[in-house]
Amino acid sequence: MLADFTLSPLGTSGPVASIDVGGRLDAGAAQDLRKRCLDARTLGHKHLTLDLSQVSFVASSGIGALLALTEEFAKDGALYLAPISPAVRSVIQLLNLEPYLSIYESREAALAVLR
Amino acid sequence: MKATLAMTGQAMAVVARPRRILGLRLIVTVVAALLTAAGVLGVGVVAERQSRATLSAELRSRLLLTARNLAMVGSSALLSDYPELTLHPLIREMQREEPALDLAVVVDHEGIIQGHSDARRLGEAYAPPERVAPLTDAHALRPGESLGEGPTLLLAESPVLHPGGEPIGKAVVGMRRSYVAERVQAARQALLLVMGGILILSLAMILLLMSRLLRPVGALRSGLERIGRGDLETALPVTGRTEFSLLAAAVNEMAGRLRAAQVEMVEKERLAHELDLAREIQSGLLPEGELVAGPFLLAGAHRAAAEVGGDYYDFLALPDGRVALAIADVAGKGLGGCMIMSMLSALWRSHAPRYGSPRELLLALDVQLAATLKPGQFITMFYGLLDVETGRLRFASAAHSPLLHRKADGSIEWRVTRGIPLGAVSTAMLARSLQDEELQLEPGDLLLQYTDGINEAFNPAGEQFGLTGIERCVQQAGGRGAQALLETLHRAVVAWSADGPPSDDETLLALAYQGSPTGGGRQQSGAEGVLACLARAEREGRQLTLPAQLESLSALHDWVRACPPVDALATPDQGLVVTAVYEAAANIAEHACALDPAQRFDLWWVAPAAPGPGGLAGGYFLFRDRGQGFAPEARPASDLSDPAQRRRGRGLGLDIIRGVTSRFEYIPATPAGNLTLLAFSNSPLPLAKESIHAR
Numbered sequence: 034m035l036a037d038f039t040l041s042p043l044g045t046s047g048p049v050a051s052i053d054v055g056g057r058l059d060a061g062a063a064q065d066l067r068k069r070c071l072d073a074r075t076l077g078h079k080h081l082t083l084d085l086s087q088v089s090f091v092a093s094s095g096i097g098a099l100l101a102l103t104e105e106f107a108k109d110g111a112l113y114l115a116p117i118s119p120a121v122r123s124v125i126q127l128l129n130l131e132p133y134l135s136i137y138e139s140r141e142a143a144l145a146v147l148r
Numbered sequence: 149m150k151a152t153l154a155m156t157g158q159a160m161a162v163v164a165r166p167r168r169i170l171g172l173r174l175i176v177t178v179v180a181a182l183l184t185a186a187g188v189l190g191v192g193v194v195a196e197r198q199s200r201a202t203l204s205a206e207l208r209s210r211l212l213l214t215a216r217n218l219a220m221v222g223s224s225a226l227l228s229d230y231p232e233l234t235l236h237p238l239i240r241e242m243q244r245e246e247p248a249l250d251l252a253v254v255v256d257h258e259g260i261i262q263g264h265s266d267a268r269r270l271g272e273a274y275a276p277p278e279r280v281a282p283l284t285d286a287h288a289l290r291p292g293e294s295l296g297e298g299p300t301l302l303l304a305e306s307p308v309l310h311p312g313g314e315p316i317g318k319a320v321v322g323m324r325r326s327y328v329a330e331r332v333q334a335a336r337q338a339l340l341l342v343m344g345g346i347l348i349l350s351l352a353m354i355l356l357l358m359s360r361l362l363r364p365v366g367a368l369r370s371g372l373e374r375i376g377r378g379d380l381e382t383a384l385p386v387t388g389r390t391e392f393s394l395l396a397a398a399v400n401e402m403a404g405r406l407r408a409a410q411v412e413m414v415e416k417e418r419l420a421h422e423l424d425l426a427r428e429i430q431s432g433l434l435p436e437g438e439l440v441a442g443p444f445l446l447a448g449a450h451r452a453a454a455e456v457g458g459d460y461y462d463f464l465a466l467p468d469g470r471v472a473l474a475i476a477d478v479a480g481k482g483l484g485g486c487m488i489m490s491m492l493s494a495l496w497r498s499h500a501p502r503y504g505s506p507r508e509l510l511l512a513l514d515v516q517l518a519a520t521l522k523p524g525q526f527i528t529m530f531y532g533l534l535d536v537e538t539g540r541l542r543f544a545s546a547a548h549s550p551l552l553h554r555k556a557d558g559s560i561e562w563r564v565t566r567g568i569p570l571g572a573v574s575t576a577m578l579a580r581s582l583q584d585e586e587l588q589l590e591p592g593d594l595l596l597q598y599t600d601g602i603n604e605a606f607n608p609a610g611e612q613f614g615l616t617g618i619e620r621c622v623q624q625a626g627g628r629g630a631q632a633l634l635e636t637l638h639r640a641v642v643a644w645s646a647d648g649p650p651s652d653d654e655t656l657l658a659l660a661y662q663g664s665p666t667g668g669g670r671q672q673s674g675a676e677g678v679l680a681c682l683a684r685a686e687r688e689g690r691q692l693t694l695p696a697q698l699e700s701l702s703a704l705h706d707w708v709r710a711c712p713p714v715d716a717l718a719t720p721d722q723g724l725v726v727t728a729v730y731e732a733a734a735n736i737a738e739h740a741c742a743l744d745p746a747q748r749f750d751l752w753w754v755a756p757a758a759p760g761p762g763g764l765a766g767g768y769f770l771f772r773d774r775g776q777g778f779a780p781e782a783r784p785a786s787d788l789s790d791p792a793q794r795r796r797g798r799g800l801g802l803d804i805i806r807g808v809t810s811r812f813e814y815i816p817a818t819p820a821g822n823l824t825l826l827a828f829s830n831s832p833l834p835l836a837k838e839s840i841h842a843r
């Protein structure tokens with residue numbers, strides 16, 4: 034794991050659980066992210082928002098983790114990416130992935146949709 | 149026909165299961181008969197009891213009255229001197245008239261018989277019959293009267309009264325009990341006869357009614373069985389005015405509708421079969437695979453709409469070395485469009501070698517098709533003739549979509565042409581609207597033609613994919629060759645229309661002038677080209693050496709960002725370049741070097757020879773490793789419209805590299821080691837530009 038990758042503990046203060054992600058989201062970091070999100074799901078949080086605004090770099094494994102987690106949560110809930118950093122946005126656009134991810138300008142916007 | 153057989157099969161399956169059927173008529177008749185019989189019998193039993201009671205009561209009152217009469221007559225007789233002279237003939241007469249009277253006696257107060265039918269008994273003492281039990285039922289007995297029943301006789305006694313009121317004797321009459329029984333028996337027989345008559349009559353009525361009223365059930369049943377066997381032609385007889393006639397009419401109507409549906413189904417099946425055939429013919433007319441002519445590569449793609457359409461594309465290497473290419477859209481879908489398309493294909497293939505001018509060829513096609521096309525039917529068509537030696541394309545367009553020209557530096561130009569569709573107006577008018585145009589192609593250039601199924605694809609929100617959608621895909625994948633562009637466009641249109649089936653044929657035709665202008669002029673591809681790149685990199689490139697460990701790849705970030713002119717790019721552009729280099733490095737470390745920290749790999753950055761507005765154009769990254777070779781190019785691009793692939797979430801690295809670079813080559817096992825080239829020709833980077841746009 035890289036030193037400059039940060040993953041906040043599961044935030045459960047609001048109506049929907051949240052995790053803040055920051056730094057470089059590469060192969061090792063993607064595994065940690067995947068595990069943290071799946072743990073949250075196991076704890077019963079069917080809806081989860083990921084704050085990716087502080088992600089400075091995302092590798093294909095990171096994008097792959099976001100796709101796989103979105104599919105996993107979609108079974109009976111949803112995973113919201115709210116908001117995302119320009120670095121994440123440019124890779125998502127490069128791969129034409131907008132249709133397969135739930136991207137929002139802010140956490141509030143995602144929660145508004147959920148309501 | 150097939151449908152009838154299928155239905156018959158089902159009916160047979162039902163019949164094959166044996167089941168005992170209870171006739172409705174039988175059930176109703178038996179129940180009605182039983183109920184009637186029970187009713188009649190009940191009434192008979194009650195009536196018989198009633199009549200027996202009434203009869204015996206009447207016989208008793210009659211006996212009592214007879215005793216009273218005798219007592220009354222006996223009163224005056226006993227007061228006379230010779231009562232027997234009056235009483236004897238009277239009693240004899242009485243008994244003669246009423247043979248059931250077995251006993252009739254008048255006795256005086258001393259118990260001496262004074263009146264009897266038998267004169268010899270006169271003067272004897274009267275001995276009353278033995279074992280006579282008194283009857284105490286509600287007969288209004290006067291004082292001194294009694295009614296009794298012996299083993300054989302029914303007895304009534306009435307006192308003979310003096311006119312002063314005191315009794316002076318008694319009159320006794322007795323009736324044979326067997327007589328009572330005979331009368332009751334006779335009454336019962338009459339009753340039984342009547343009851344039996346009623347029962348037989350009602351049963352006959354029931355049978356008659358049931359068989360008349362319920363007869364349609366049998367007809368309905370056999371009719372429904374016939375329909376079940378698939379015979380929809382025979383109608384059920386509609387007779388009578390009961391609900392059964394309504395039911396029969398409804399069944400007839402149902403059979404009629406089934407017949408219509410069956411006909412419709414057969415017709416639909418036939419049509420679907422014909423459409424399948426048409427679709428097969430249509431796809432058979434489209435060229436298979438790619439056409440490579442010198443440095444040029446032609447490729448097309450076609451996705452048929454649910455309904456068969458009239459899209460067409462074709463390319464052909466002509467005997468004189470030129471290459472002819474065409475794309476057309478016949479207005480109107482269905483079999484008509486498909487047939488015109490196949491005719492167009494045949495005409496085009498036979499005419500193409502004979503015309504040096506695309507305009508002339510289109511006019512010739514118009515003349516040929518004029519007789520066939522009906523008013524309102526027309527064809528938009530683009531036709532080009534490519535001189536492979538000079539890279540010069542002559543083309544004409546009969547109102548087909550604008551031609552997209554992507555130049556080697558990534559810039560995009562649209563060539564909008566004048567022109568009227570074939571078949572829309574007279575050939576003379578068409579001749580005035582058409583003109584030949586020319587386009588000089590350079591290495592790295594790419595041309596794209598398409599039908600309106602692409603730019604007019606709608607997303608669920610009702611927005612068209614549009615020329616901007618096409619442009620976006622070309623910016624993204626245009627640098628990676630014709631096939632990659634076609635795949636990207638296909639995926640983008642599928643994603644745009646939310647994976648729904650296309651409402652119109654989607655047809656693409658791409659022409660690529662292969663080769664890259666990197667380093668000025670056309671660059672060799674393949675191992676020799678990449679080895680030349682290595683030589684240049686070792687001479688003038690910036691170098692970085694890293695151990696084959698994922699952890700050490702973090703050093704790439706700052707190194708790549710510092711490479712001029714990457715350092716001058718906008719931040720999102722820098723990010724994409726870093727990502728592409730990172731993905732290549734990660735693949736090499738993981739797959740070629742198996743993450744062995746003892747192995748190291750080299751990375752060079754060779755800046756563009758002439759930095760300018762072209763950005764990274766002409767620059768390249770080059771990796772060298774000495775691990776085992778692997779085959780990244782063998783892996784096809786991901787199809788992320790497949791949820792299973794998204795769930796796996798792997799293998800996107802190559803998509804990123806291909807999306808960011810214009811050239812990605814991996815040459816294993818060269819004398820210098822395994823070489824990986826990531827070269828740039830388009831700038832600014834396509835999607836980063838868009839991200840700036842979005843903000």
